[in-house]
Amino acid sequence: MKSVRGVVVGAGVVGLSTAVCIAENLPLCSVTLLSEKFSPNTTSDGAAGIVLAAEFPDILLERQRRWFKDSFDNLLAIAQSQHSPDAGIMLSSGKAGGRVEQRKVNSLQELSDSFDFIVNCSGLGSKQLVGDASVYPVRGQVLKVDAPWLTHFIKDGDGKTYIYPGIHSVTIGGTRQEGDWRLHVDKGDTDGILDRCSRLEPSLKKAKVLSEWVGLRPSRRNPRVEREWLQLQGRMVPIVHNYGHGGWGVTIAWGTALDALELVRQCLKEMPQQAKL
Numbered sequence: 102m103k104s105v106r107g108v109v110v111g112a113g114v115v116g117l118s119t120a121v122c123i124a125e126n127l128p129l130c131s132v133t134l135l136s137e138k139f140s141p142n143t144t145s146d147g148a149a150g151i152v153l154a155a156e157f158p159d160i161l162l163e164r165q166r167r168w169f170k171d172s173f174d175n176l177l178a179i180a181q182s183q184h185s186p187d188a189g190i191m192l193s194s195g196k197a198g199g200r201v202e203q204r205k206v207n208s209l210q211e212l213s214d215s216f217d218f219i220v221n222c223s224g225l226g227s228k229q230l231v232g233d234a235s236v237y238p239v240r241g242q243v244l245k246v247d248a249p250w251l252t253h254f255i256k257d258g259d260g261k262t263y264i265y266p267g268i269h270s271v272t273i274g275g276t277r278q279e280g281d282w283r284l285h286v287d288k289g290d291t292d293g294i295l296d297r298c299s300r301l302e303p304s305l306k307k308a309k310v311l312s313e314w315v316g317l318r319p320s321r322r323n324p325r326v327e328r329e330w331l332q333l334q335g336r337m338v339p340i341v342h343n344y345g346h347g348g349w350g351v352t353i354a355w356g357t358a359l360d361a362l363e364l365v366r367q368c369l370k371e372m373p374q375q376a377k378l
């Protein structure tokens with residue numbers, strides 16, 4: 102019998118990692134994953150998927166190192182396990198005791214009746230949902246091209262121009278446009294990317310463009326991995342926030358998910374008349 106009901110809002114790489122961490126480690130919790138969009142329609146799906154270390158200005162270095170290391174170890178373990186398990190499938194198949202629901206959340210109030218704790222992994226959605234004005238988009242456009250002869254990645258000095266060979270295609274990019282909410286492909290950006298990348302790797306001039314994609318990085322001065330208690334419908338409800346990973350969500354998702362799990366644990370300990378987990 103599951104005694105505590107939790108909900109994770111958001112099904113990008115951060116929400117999926119967090120939901121799986123909680124479901125696997127807190128057997129007395131039922132976990133519902135609630136999201137407006139699912140794979141392949143999240144920001145996380147289009148990311149180049151490169152692991153690159155970042156440094157956030159106001160977070161203890163030791164904590165950041167842990168985020169990076171835990172995530173790296175997890176990615177390595179998945180890569181070495183051959184069958185990189187799909188976190189979403191794992192959760193929806195009930196293996197870790199979870200449920201998945203497609204829905205847009207308009208306010209936290211609407212969740213407080215059905216759940217004992219809320220985890221906020223809504224990425225850029227936090228701007229509307231939590232009213233966090235410090236979250237902003239950094240627009241990124243990339244192209245997928247057919248160039249199987251490329252086997253090594255190339256990245257220029259400022260990191261704006263890159264060529265990342267993947268399994269099925271080569272991702273070339275990119276752009277970093279702060280405060281730009283446009284989700285459609287920009288012809289000028291496409292031409293600029295092709296031009297810059299062909300200068301780094303002339304053979305790309307012959308490559309066929311397979312697709313174009315735009316994503317908005319959910320950026321913030323520092324990712325917010327914190328807990329708070331909110332009064333919702335006259336009841337104190339614990340909220341754990343885990344959003345604002347910017348251009349590093351794939352790199353640090355697992356590490357921040359483990360932190361979020363720990364914060365959920367702390368909240369549960371403080372919850373009145375709750376079974377010990």
Ligand SMILES: Cc1cc2nc3c(=O)[nH]c(=O)nc-3n(C[C@H](O)[C@H](O)[C@H](O)COP(=O)(O)OP(=O)(O)OC[C@H]3O[C@@H](n4cnc5c(N)ncnc54)[C@H](O)[C@@H]3O)c2cc1C
Nearest residue numbers: 111112113115137138145151206224226241316350351352
């Ligand atoms: C071009 C590009 C390249 C990138 N390359 C890399 C890279 O190489 N390495 C790297 O580490 N990172 C990279 N990133 C960054 C990475 O994609 C993000 O950091 C990551 O996707 C953020 O994940 P997330 O789960 O927080 O957000 P998202 O993937 O955006 O997921 C947010 C989820 O919340 C849901 N949601 C939001 N609001 C609501 C609401 N009100 N109700 C219900 N659901 C809601 C959405 O539907 C969605 O499912 C790149 C990004 C871009 C754009």
Ligand SMILES: *[C@@H]1O[C@H](CO)[C@@H](O)[C@H](O)[C@H]1NC(C)=O
Nearest residue numbers: 137138139140141142143203
């Ligand atoms: C992704 O978006 C497309 C287009 O809006 C939609 O048809 C599809 O059902 C979505 N996929 C998922 C898994 O939600």
Ligand SMILES: *[C@@H]1O[C@H](CO)[C@@H](O)[C@H](O)[C@H]1NC(C)=O
Nearest residue numbers: 110221227229230231232233
């Ligand atoms: C997520 O956090 C943002 C920023 O504080 C807030 O506006 C939003 O309501 C939160 N959403 C959830 C589901 O907790």
